[in-house]
Amino acid sequence: MSAWNPALSCANEAQVWPSKMAALTIKQAKRPLFIMGSLLNEIPQDITDKSLKIVKKKKIPVIATGGSNLALDRSNFKPAKTMGVIEIINHLKNPNWKGLDGKGNYDLVCFIGVPYYLGSQGLSTLKNFAPHIKTMTLCRFMHPNADMSCPNVGYEDWLVWLDEVARYLD
Template sequence: MATIPWQFGNVPGPKKATAIDGKVAGRLIKVAKRPLIIVGAEAMSTPIGNGKMLIDYVIELAKITKAPVVATSNTLKAFLEREFQPTAVMASIEVTDRLRDPNWSIDGSDKPHDLVIYVGITYQLQSQLLSTIKNFATHLRSLSLDRYYHPNATFSFPNLAEDRWVENLNMILKVLSGEGK
């Protein structure tokens, strides 16, 4: 379980992500009061086994947690084809910029988010989004569900083989549904 950046140009300084597994990620999501899930285009093309794509996993995660989902514009059609209506459609850069405001929430309520979950966004872009959260939205914790280590996140999986990554994703669902202790 390597905790070095997957891309060597991504060296963020002394503060790096805590490498976690699926059980810990599930517990983090479970205790979050107002999580937010941001989904990028790679969720449509990343298989996770059993004929499912990463976007199917995100829908299942959103249904279990009842967390609002922000779909990037290119993922909206895939969500709607699966009869799932995301909370908002917004560019990942735009939603990350708005998250810098400690009083902002995607649904307009007076309760801000406390955990932002990034999934299905290209490594380089996600790195910059997480850097923005880390440096300019210190009221938030961030979690990357990528299979590669993201040092700019608060929490990230280490660099994982595909099968281990899928095991960790499934463990999150088990913890959230009460099966994985």
């Protein structure tokens, strides 16, 4: 008999978000923030470009973490800030944090490219200690600690999903 693993046993029951709902959530956010992680350096550049297309449509500030500046530089994109993912999670937990621009905390935080083990813990922290923030992952694999997540998909389906999110933002 094996131990019960909630990550494996409830994956089929967890609610994942179709691209249209993800786009609607981004559209409705008053103060969204995008966190881009180091995995963008290890995957094809088209994922970074598709993510930046989403960012640019809504003019979302981006925090580069874990050296993701390399991938962003290849796309000629300058993030609002470069910061460690743990540091930004600690700021986001504080409802009185004034944000990167001094106008207040964020209501939606989107993650892409943050290593799963680090993203999972960060999302768990926000879920339990930052009820004022909704979280979304645009990663290829479902994150059970996020409020909204892309379903587990193959690479080609992930490209289509990201394209649809960007298209629905129009």
